[in-house]
Amino acid sequence: MSIGTFILVSIIKIVVALGVLLTAVAYTVWLERKVVGHIQNRWGPTRVGPFGLLQPLADGVKFIFKEDLIPPHAYKPLFIAAPMIALIFALTSISVIPIGNWITVFGIHTPLEITDVNIGLLIVLGITSLGVYGVALAGWSSNSKYSLLGGLRASAQMVSYEISLGLSLVGVLILAGSFSLRDIVDAQAGTYWGFIPRWNIFQGQFIAFFIYLMAAYAETNRIPFDLPEAETELVAGYHTEYSAMKFAMFFMAEYANMITVACLATLLFLGGWHGPHRFGPPIVQAILPVFWFAVKIFAFLFLYIWVRGTLPRFRYDQLMAFGWKFLLPLAIANLVITALIVALRA
């Protein structure tokens, strides 16, 4: 493949991926409002379009046209930069996430991801670990008590849970023996006794999945760990002072992060794009992996929203104690046991 083709293909993929991602973000918001609405025994958005399907569009338009307020004592450069940082890092991490096998279109053989690197997981982790800057800086630069508290909480919480998150992944890495997301997915191909898929979650990584789930909720500042933006105590936490498109950026960043986390969960624990796909015509066979992938992400996001509609919020010291005194030891124990089993099996 010549360098020109490479750049062309890459640009196409980036555009497509970004489009899909942003659409997904928009409709995750819609999904959340709908699902939470039904959980709370109401309808959710219904007015704009059928089933309120055009609601995200309307929201976007609203955000764009709202007045962009900047508080007078805010530290302006960072106040402006913070939401951008948050969104950029949230969107970037999708670039190394594969959504399917290699495909050949018009004689060009290319993977179904923006770029295929063999330390993909590390890159995702690195980028998500930078996402905390957006939140922290937003909280600080707003020069507001609520924001500062939210920012402090967010940075402490994210740094704390990042450790458990990373450790919960190490078990999977040991099983797959690679940092490449594609390799990890490939390691989960096949089934036990013909019907139990060899997903990591069924390979003894159940506890790891649980830890990942908890840590991921904390990393994305979602209920039950949404202390940084706890609206009943901090108004809206770190984005109290934000409005209009800047607020929208934080909002998009949060949902993009959710999707990234869902992608990672699917890739690492739920077998990625593997599923029963040995049927149908060739075109269906080519599309099916992507379909399974999307289904799993949808299930994961649904779980996210379900939890949000169900669980109350932690107290802050409970949150820290849970992360350091429960999740972290559990993650270490899981890691040790997994390593032992792998070592003994070898």
Next chain:
Amino acid sequence: MTPNLHLWLIPVLPLVGAAINGLFGKRFSRQTVSAIALGFSGAALVMALWIAAQFSSLTLPRVESLVTWIRAGDFQVDFAFYLDQLSLVMLLVVTGVGLLIHIYSVGYMWEEGGFYRFFSYLNLFMFFMLTLVLASNYLLMFIGWEGVGLASYLLIGFWFTKDSAASAGKKAFIVNRIGDFGFLIALFLMIKHFGSLNFEQVFRIVGGLPAETAGVGLLTAIGLLLMVGAAGKSAQLPLYVWLPDAMEGPTPVSALIHAATMVTAGVYMVARSHVVFDRAPQALMVVAIVGTLTALFAATIGVCQTDIKKVLAYSTISQLGYMFIGCGVAAYSAGIFHLMTHAFFKGLLFLAAGSVIHAVGGEQDMRRMGGLRHHIPWTFWTMTAATFAIAGFPPFAGFFSKDAILWKAYLNGSWVYWAIGVFTAFLTSFYMFRLWFLTFFGEYRGEAAASEHVHLAGGSRAGAPAPHEHGHGGIHESPTVMLIPLVILAGLSICGGWVGSERFDKFLSPALHSGVTAYSAEQEAASTPASEPREHGASEGLLTSISILAAVSGLFLAWLLYQRRPQLPQEIAHALGSFYEAVVHKYYVDEIYAAVFVKPLIDGSTRVLWHGIDRDVIDATLDNSAEGAREVSDAMRHMQSGNLRSYAGWIAAGAAVVITYMIWLGTR
């Protein structure tokens, strides 16, 4: 392959006892402490007996290696244990007498402070002594050798708050060091020339060398150096001075360490190294001469001592001299035989003396005793057995062994050894019966000054916890726990010699046989085998009679002087004048040593080493440099501004200098 005997357990068992008592004994009751101490030393005895029981079925000598200790090139030293007839005898003596004295000590030390400490030390001593006896190489033996010295030091200074006890401990330690120095050099010579310290290898190599009858060579040097070590440990001339002072320790210690076991280590070592001595007649001769002189010398001092324990101490030195005579004329088995019987009766003598001291409430001066035989009959009768044994009356144990030594001395050596030996035997008999009469017969002389002597006794233990406070109530027999060992030892003192030196010799001969004997060679040339027994038989009878006569005359003389005509000794003392003075003052040996060695040493180290070197050179250097440092620091301390950035500035400047220098070095 014979089953493993686990020889290492024998020394280690007492060590465990020592460790338990030493570490936790403070919290234990006296009963627990004594149970532990007795239990572990008893276990060692049981093991020794078990080994003795199956002794005939063993192939000897037997070496059991535990682990390698040192390995350097070809040179290797193991923690290995060596069992043959010689070490078996020593093993039984040490564990048996040791256990008895342990039992005795329970009664003797019951009222003392530091009870657990005493038994911990005692067990520690057992450990080192058994290591010494069972070692299969000179280095391990040396460990035991040093270790018993340590235990001895600790026990002599057991009442460490008393100055005389503390300095006696130090004296024993230092004098022993002199001997150890010789021993060490002997070991170095062995390493250099034989490349090994293992008994088997050393003896094999030495066995291949010719006897140094013509001149003085390596073997003579080694032998003499070993003898220096032995003289230190076994209190021979000229290194005997520590033993009388060692009587500062508790009496059971004197019995166990300074009579029965430790001081005989030198004899054991000489016997163990007989291969070397057999090929070094000159060294052997030195051994014999030293032994003879010591025997006579100590005996004469013993005659005039008034402290009951001091008499026994000089008696011990004298008897050790006998053993060395035995070894010195290549009659090692006779020496070891005497060692064994001596362990019985001298241990008994000390224990009985302890019982006497116990009875009279801490008094040690015989002049303040007398007439005790009715008050303490058990002690009296056991002591009588021991006295007759040491004096050499048949059929007591001492007779057989002493006779064997004298006979061998006459046969293998010279009549001079024999003559002095007999004279010494006479002296021995005399002073022992003197002790006997003074202590047990006549009137009790302490009564009149009862309050005074208690006071004196208290004074003599100034500062130390008075050991026999409960003795105030008057003269009384010791408790049963102290009498049991006395009775057993008395039995051994009577019967211990019945085995006969011939049979003993035969039993030991595999261990002491070395092919070449310095004397046997000449002997065989001189006399035909056929005529030997008859000739020997005749003269042996004669000689035996003479020595019995010596013993009897000693008894008679003592009776005459101290029972019949008690005023006579004073007159004799006056008549002898300055000689008597010299003897009473132990020939001024301590004073001579103090003047010749100690004082110059102290003066030299005070003037030269302390004032000259330490104070004027070393201390001055330090003081001046410290002063200089302070002056420089006074100037420099202004750099210490407390400002972080200034420090960083200095670091950067310094780094620049270093970089510049390094680059200058690189481009030069």
Next chain:
Amino acid sequence: MLHLLVFSVFGLVCVAGAVNLLVQRHPINSALSLVVVMGSLAVEYLLLGAEFVAAVQVIVYAGAIMVLFVFVIMLLNAGEEERTKGSRVAMLFGIPGMLIGSVLVAWVLLEHSGTGNVATGALPGPPKVIGWLLFHDFLLPFEVTSVLVLIAIMGAVVLASHPGSTQQDKREG
């Protein structure tokens, strides 16, 4: 050529970040400049092939250590730097010393080691190999460092906790 271009671009970003760290008076700006330096250094590592080092650089340095810095700045609400003149020594000796040292070193480096070229991705350090080295050849240093980290954790907890707060916790608990 591309290599040199990328190197130069990120090297310049790097130096710019470092200089900005010095120039900025507000610690948070300095911290963010340092993050930029670290990010561009990660790219330089990638250029040299050390992908794992680059990833760890981002995760640990930029993602954890610098977050800690920002956190502390926020916590203490550190304001702009005061321009006190506390140290003449730093100016009189430190700065010249630093200049002399760095000029000398730069001269030596350019003069004496300029011949060897480093290819793009010269030495890939795949995680597997790195891990193998860490757990075999460098096991002892690894363990020692882990102990160091443990001590550091405890030290940080002890230092940062309010004096007397432990007793309070106990009473409450």
Next chain:
Amino acid sequence: MVPLSYYLVLSGILFACGVTGFLIKRNIITIFMSIELMLNGVNLSFVAFAAQWHALSGQIFVFFVMVVAAAESAVGLAIIIAVYRTRETLNVDRINLLKL
């Protein structure tokens, strides 16, 4: 193809910037960041030399440096917090009690 010395010079510049920061900055947190900058400069030279000599030990050393830096910053920042509690300033020119 980039000469090794370029990398080294870059690392040297970073190190020099760190030293300068240490010398001229007053805020103790910034001074701390200068130290991190120096460590980063050193790390770069480690990786560059590793690539030059094809020895992965260089990269291993970077990990150790990072771990030490992490430990150091944890303790150091804790110290800064403790100092701020008592002295209520972050200016090192005002924290100069440790002197004769």
